[in-house]
Amino acid sequence: MAHPDRLLLGPGPSNPYPEVVEAFQRPVLGHLDPDFLAVLDEIADRLRAVFRTANPLTLPVSGTGSAGMEACFVNLVEPGDTVVVGVNGVFGERMCEVARRCGATVVRVEAPWGRAIDPQRLLDARAAAPHARLVAVVHAETSTGVENEIAPLAELQGTDTLLLVDTVTSLGGIPVEVDAWGVDAAYSATQKCLGVPPGLAPVTFSPRAAERVRSRGAAVQSWYLDLSLIADYVGAARRYHHTAPISMLYALHAGLGVLLDEGLEASWARHRDAGARLQEALPGYGFRAFATERRLPQLTSVWLPDGVDDAKLRDELRTRFDIEVGGGLGELAGKGWRIGLMGHGARERSVTTLLGALDALLGR
């Protein structure tokens, strides 16, 4: 079976760093082997550095980003709780669905796709439901390429409501400041700006979020994602919970190493510069911006030029140039693209490679 070598410029997965691919070759160790547990400890340390947090409860959940989302909700929400959710794309919608399956009453704070959510509206919604257990919002909406501002939500630290943030597409690509922004729980994924294949979901819980988990009335509905049990394995007790996905953890360990060796600020700058280069160039090809404010550099959503056939052009990009870009979702489906410049792919060469192919295909 063929294994083509694609340049991955969709909404994720991105191409992994070479050091990450190499890490998959490390010999497998047992999940209770002291030499493996040292790697696991170092992963937690590196995740704290990347999340900009001192939270002891910081670990990789053994599933993809959506498992991270679910881990946060099932641990923090009990049946009957009220949850305020910001919704301006697919992943805000997904949060509502996951919260409902935890028995929560969901208060939606909506903004149109392609626009940001005014954080004051989230604060107002919470003030109208002061017993709300959580305010949850997506930092970087992968479906639209819009950043929702998080910093003003630090105000929730003065209340009994926790702040949960989806950093799947933001972590490593743009500033994420868990402690400075008063984020109580955050989850991410490996396959975006961390430059690691999909399969793990970094999560971090503040001390007050961890306390909320400990003082629950009802058991967490998911045994697999029960953070109290997982913390007993990742933490000092080293009590077996489930078998850790060893090889994926090596890959994450390596990817976080690459990122921290480069430096977070340098990585943010690299994503910013690559995204700016792309977003400046696309209008020259007839693409028009879909997101109209707070555009993410690492995920660019655009309407296709007039008269261009979405499926045909993406097929040609893929088969003739081995380049993947993402199709649109919602209103953008069939009419626009989502172009990712994430992790290892967030560099000028990715932009010039894509533009070179578009030159050839669009006959400029």
Place this chain on the structure above:
Amino acid sequence: MAHPDRLLLGPGPSNPYPEVVEAFQRPVLGHLDPDFLAVLDEIADRLRAVFRTANPLTLPVSGTGSAGMEACFVNLVEPGDTVVVGVNGVFGERMCEVARRCGATVVRVEAPWGRAIDPQRLLDARAAAPHARLVAVVHAETSTGVENEIAPLAELQGTDTLLLVDTVTSLGGIPVEVDAWGVDAAYSATQKCLGVPPGLAPVTFSPRAAERVRSRGAAVQSWYLDLSLIADYVGAARRYHHTAPISMLYALHAGLGVLLDEGLEASWARHRDAGARLQEALPGYGFRAFATERRLPQLTSVWLPDGVDDAKLRDELRTRFDIEVGGGLGELAGKGWRIGLMGHGARERSVTTLLGALDALLGR
């Protein structure tokens, strides 16, 4: 950081096949790329061959074996359902805990650790609770090294109760006959007799189990593990659910290829022969069998020789010989071992290597 190269003779993970390690080097593709979806389809075909089933709903869940267990329970059980569970070790206990978190009433059918569960007792327990939604049992108890007989439970096909079987440690190592035994749902894990690192959980659902999922009253409490949604991605609709763990799936694809190239019967024979060789030799060193019936060839539980310090001997094995064996659980903790001969490790060389080290350490 050091990356020692261990011979993994514990209860899993086992050492992966070389072809599996190599597969991690395949370039990452997008989860909607036709070339990746062809790999995913082939994985499903290979899983059907390994499970010995024609079930269309056969796929790898994006988590470790315990996620597979949870996927089966959350999809098949609704709050208030009665579930009959066989318990003769850690994993039967875990099934009870997961079922309870789904709101089930659990009827336990117990046997002592190290003994098998008489399948007639499971059938009797179901007859006493004819409305039971599920009978659930572990095929190969990893905590004790005992096989529970499944074939007689095919009788449940004449009832409205489904049969759920944990094949985590059995699949690939001893006969598993999903269709012939009337198994309605089974889950497994990659890191045992399939010779792949941990991270995925193959599952298969019979048509009547799939129908049970479709006709549920309540939504599946886990969005991440909702098989109706996952099936829409793995199946013809190709509807995005979560980002598939691409590199782990390549590894599974390769591992299943190795297994099917060898042939299931040949793999079972290899596990049987290696296990027999070990179990014949150990009494000569003063080890005594813990499991007293239906011993698994791929997982041998033994009491340590008199006067031997568990932690010290395992440390020496690990540091001087780079060999891992597993500690005991329950009654066996600190007093016995669990020795795995699984997947790539199920061969005579593993046995002679371990015995050679024991010769040196025990001064025979």
